[in-house]
Amino acid sequence: MIIEAQGLGHAYGEGSTRRIVLEGVDVQLTERRIGVIGHNGSGKSTFLRMLNGLVLPSEGKLLVNGMDTAKDAKAIRKLVGFLFTDPDNQIIMPTVAEDVAFGLRKSGLPAEEVNRRVDELLDRFGLLGHRDHPAQLLSGGQKQLQALAAVLITQPEMIVMDEPTTLLDIRNANEIGRIINTVEATVVLATHHLHLLEDFDRALVFDHGHLVADGDPATSVARYRALMEA
Numbered sequence: 001m002i003i004e005a006q007g008l009g010h011a012y013g014e015g016s017t018r019r020i021v022l023e024g025v026d027v028q029l030t031e032r033r034i035g036v037i038g039h040n041g042s043g044k045s046t047f048l049r050m051l052n053g054l055v056l057p058s059e060g061k062l063l064v065n066g067m068d069t070a071k072d073a074k075a076i077r078k079l080v081g082f083l084f085t086d087p088d089n090q091i092i093m094p095t096v097a098e099d100v101a102f103g104l105r106k107s108g109l110p111a112e113e114v115n116r117r118v119d120e121l122l123d124r125f126g127l128l129g130h131r132d133h134p135a136q137l138l139s140g141g142q143k144q145l146q147a148l149a150a151v152l153i154t155q156p157e158m159i160v161m162d163e164p165t166t167l168l169d170i171r172n173a174n175e176i177g178r179i180i181n182t183v184e185a186t187v188v189l190a191t192h193h194l195h196l197l198e199d200f201d202r203a204l205v206f207d208h209g210h211l212v213a214d215g216d217p218a219t220s221v222a223r224y225r226a227l228m229e230a
């Protein structure tokens with residue numbers, strides 16, 4: 001995947017309520033594991049939501065594999081899956097298996113192939129025993145794994161994850177971290193759990209809507225800590 005932000009900016013609101021929350025972001029990303037860090041309200045979620053066209057640029061451009069999110073959001077969403085902080089926001093179907101299969105409903109794949117993929121993912125995530133259970137009865141960590149399975153089943157080339165471990169206890173957060181490291185797709189992860197980025201290729205630091213540091217995770221985390229302590 002190639003992500004190119006060119007003079008990228010975003011403002012929420014209009015007129016007197018208009019507020020710039022992202023400004024002048026120029027970056028090209030080709031790595032497989034990309035972290036995004038920064039203080040609350042620094043613009044991480046806004047940047048992430050721009051990667052699949054959920055939020056469109058007010059300034060500049062964002063290209064994903066050469067496609068402009070402002071023009072080709074539909075094609076881009078086929079390549080880019082999104083995992084939200086709160087899995088309850090993306091659980092749609094009554095049972096675990098039905099929910100994981102949901103993204104394939106228009107794929108035209110035979111039911112046996114859909115079931116095969118569902119069971120393979122549930123097995124990988126330790127959820128096979130919950131296959132036919134009500135999705136809402138899973139624990140927070142299990143729900144997040146289920147939500148991740150529901151994204152992975154469509155075999156996206158990139159998964160954007162917006163603080164997916166924030167609501168989880170340490171054990172479940174680490175489990176999600178472990179699984180993130182096994183995912184084949186490109187991963188862009190915004191997190192305050194900085195240790196999850198240890199094996200990442202690159203980390204971006206946002207501060208008040210500006211990209212202020214960009215490098216290997218250890219260097220970026222040190223820069224972020226220094227900013228927070230200044």
Ligand SMILES: Nc1ncnc2c1ncn2[C@@H]1O[C@H](COP(=O)(O)OP(=O)(O)OP(=O)(O)O)[C@@H](O)[C@H]1O
Pocket residue numbers: 012013021038039040041042043044045046047
């Ligand atoms: N839909 C919206 N309408 C208006 N303002 C918004 C909206 N979404 C976010 N903002 C504002 O944009 C700014 C950046 O928010 P964003 O969610 O991108 O930050 P963040 O770095 O992800 O923060 P956090 O770590 O708290 O999740 C914040 O000041 C926020 O209040």
